[in-house]
Amino acid sequence: MFTLDSIETFEQEIKKSRFLAVAGPIASEAAAKEFFAAHSDPAANHNCWAWRIGQSYRFNDDGEPSGTAGKPILQALDGQSLDNVAVVVTRWFGGILLGSGGLVRAYGGTAAACLRTASKVPIIATIEAHIACGFGDLALVQARLAARPGVQITAETFDADGAELAVTLPEADAQEIVRMVTDITSGRAVIKLPDKRPS
Incomplete structure (x- = not known):
């Protein structure tokens, strides 16, 4: 298992909507909440997030259709064997609906791209x-x-x-x-x- 060395960001535009992922290392659920508060944009349409610490995890769709945002972000974390990490993906709506499949790909893909570029360190027991x-x-x-x-x-x-x-x-x-x-x-x-x- 790995965690992140530092905070990483990744931004992309998908059908005129702007998606910004911010990922970083966390040590507790309280730290995850602080991370989301610090890196969410209240002026954006959606601030969707996920975190994992060992067997504990949470995710949130923040108003997007159920299962289209938070869960794909969590899957991006798990797909790269990351632990003690939080990711928030902020969306500024561009006027074009993406549909459920498009949202899953946009949120999961933005989170995964951010995590791929992040500097990782092994978690030592x-x-x-x-x-x-x-x-x-x-x-x-x-x-x-x-x-x-x-x-x-x-x-x-x-x-x-x-x-x-x-x-x-x-x-x-x-x-x-x-x-x-x-x-x-x-x-x-x-x-x-x-x-x-x-x-």
């Missing part, structure tokens, strides 16, 4: 881990984690004994990273992975 270590090991642990691709320190809390780091790890590398932290701290660090006892 990650897990959240917690690493507790003493102050003596902290700088080395932080440096080694920062040097690993895909690893992010998302929070740090301190107490009298040292620090606890909340860390996002690529799932495929989690065990190797745990071994590395254990080795560089000579087993002094306590590492908690999801649904597992401390290691």
